Amino acid sequence: MPYDTGSPPLAAIVTTSYHNVFLLACCQALLLTNASGLISMNALVGFSLTDVKTLATLGATTYVLGSAFTTMPMSLWMGRVGRRRGFMAGALINIAGCGIAVAALALRSFPLYCLGTAVIGVYNAVGLQYRFAAAEVAAPQDRARAISLVLAGGIVGGFLGPAITRWGRDLFAAPFLGSFLMLAVVALVALAVQWQVHVPKPSAHEQAGGGRPLSAIARQPVFLVAVIAAALGYGLMNLLMTATPLAMDFCSLPYSQAAFVISWHVVGMYAPGFVTGSLIDRFGILPVILAGVAVLASGALVALAGNTFPHFLAALALVGIGWNFMYTGGTTLLTQSYTPAEKSRTQGLNDFIVFSTMALSSFSSGALVSSAGWEIMNWSALPLLALVAAVVIWYMRHRRRSALQAA
Numbered sequence: 001m002p003y004d005t006g007s008p009p010l011a012a013i014v015t016t017s018y019h020n021v022f023l024l025a026c027c028q029a030l031l032l033t034n035a036s037g038l039i040s041m042n043a044l045v046g047f048s049l050t051d052v053k054t055l056a057t058l059g060a061t062t063y064v065l066g067s068a069f070t071t072m073p074m075s076l077w078m079g080r081v082g083r084r085r086g087f088m089a090g091a092l093i094n095i096a097g098c099g100i101a102v103a104a105l106a107l108r109s110f111p112l113y114c115l116g117t118a119v120i121g122v123y124n125a126v127g128l129q130y131r132f133a134a135a136e137v138a139a140p141q142d143r144a145r146a147i148s149l150v151l152a153g154g155i156v157g158g159f160l161g162p163a164i165t166r167w168g169r170d171l172f173a174a175p176f177l178g179s180f181l182m183l184a185v186v187a188l189v190a191l192a193v194q195w196q197v198h199v200p201k202p203s204a205h206e207q208a209g210g211g212r213p214l215s216a217i218a219r220q221p222v223f224l225v226a227v228i229a230a231a232l233g234y235g236l237m238n239l240l241m242t243a244t245p246l247a248m249d250f251c252s253l254p255y256s257q258a259a260f261v262i263s264w265h266v267v268g269m270y271a272p273g274f275v276t277g278s279l280i281d282r283f284g285i286l287p288v289i290l291a292g293v294a295v296l297a298s299g300a301l302v303a304l305a306g307n308t309f310p311h312f313l314a315a316l317a318l319v320g321i322g323w324n325f326m327y328t329g330g331t332t333l334l335t336q337s338y339t340p341a342e343k344s345r346t347q348g349l350n351d352f353i354v355f356s357t358m359a360l361s362s363f364s365s366g367a368l369v370s371s372a373g374w375e376i377m378n379w380s381a382l383p384l385l386a387l388v389a390a391v392v393i394w395y396m397r398h399r400r401r402s403a404l405q406a407a
Contacts, residue, residue: 033156
């Protein structure tokens with residue numbers, strides 16, 4: 001007996017596929033509203049709640065950990081109960097997380113606040129499935145456009161999230177308490193949109209599993225390069241993004257400017273999604289990853305050039321674009337490392353590594369920006385980017401040698 005109720009007949013699915021993609025794009029916009037809003041205020045909330053200032057960004061770390069440890073369970077659960085129920089559960093969990101954060105701000109409890117962001121992180125784990133759901137509801141020839149449309153929703157969220165936190169910051173005596181209440185309302189809107197989404201359940205063949213041991217998959221050079229590119233690209237982007245509002249506050253720049261910087265950073269992350277696929281088709285996966293390394297490094301160098309609002313704005317926009325190239329390239333390269341039967345386990349391991357790296361970078365960012373400073377943080381990103389470039393160049397030569405030997 002299927003779990004999803006009210007699913008439309010086949011003819012209706014054909015005629016409403018674009019409608020479903022549009023709804024998923026709206027879901028993505030609301031998800032990114034939540035994520036960008038949280039990131040834009042998290043460091044400032046943490047700084048105000050804890051006496052140990054190096055832990056100011058711990059809330060972002062627990063948010064990422066909440067995502068990391070629930071990505072695989074939520075994905076497997078949605079495989080049983082259907083996408084729609086999983087999406088709606090994520091929105092309800094997010095409302096609960098926002099409620100915990102509101103209580104934490106009212107009580108001025110930093111541990112309770114970190115618990116709230118961890119619960120909110122579950123919503124992010126669920127939302128990672130939106131782009132896969134878009135591919136499932138679209139016809140094969142329309143999948144690229146469907147995924148692009150869903151990713152475009154992130155642009156809307158990039159502007160809306162920081163704006164909401166700015167509007168709600170001073171509604172109550174406790175700063176940002178109103179912001180979390182408004183994010184809970186956004187999740188309620190997402191719940192209403194998710195109710196209208198219809199996604200087919202996975203086929204029996206897709207659920208069958210099998211294939212090579214995960215250890216054998218993970219030892220492949222293609223897997224290692226893909227994970228290093230995606231994990232370090234995401235980790236370094238997160239390192240700089242998480243600390244930016246606090247760094248700007250240290251430079252006596254108003255929160256409204258920090259929210260604006262985060263908005264354009266998110267635009268930089270998601271707007272290139274319309275062209276990154278075409279760039280990969282034209283130039284190849286590995287050159288695009290290298291381009292991402294160069295762009296992200298240029299963002300760090302711009303940040304080192306000065307501490308004014310234009311420096312922060314340009315630096316974070318470049319960091320976002322670099323992340324897009326590295327993460328999209330790494331994800332595309334990952335698809336070459338597994339068979340359909342191995343897909344879920346391989347993607348799960350990749351996501352766990354990526355989110356674990358993000359958790360480490362979130363935790364480190366607070367300590368680095370508070371104790372070492374914004375400049376040292378940006379300098380620390382450059383050797384890691386050089387490592388990614390070296391690994392990618394090595395793999396390019398490895399593939400070239402393998403091709404020559406096969407010939």
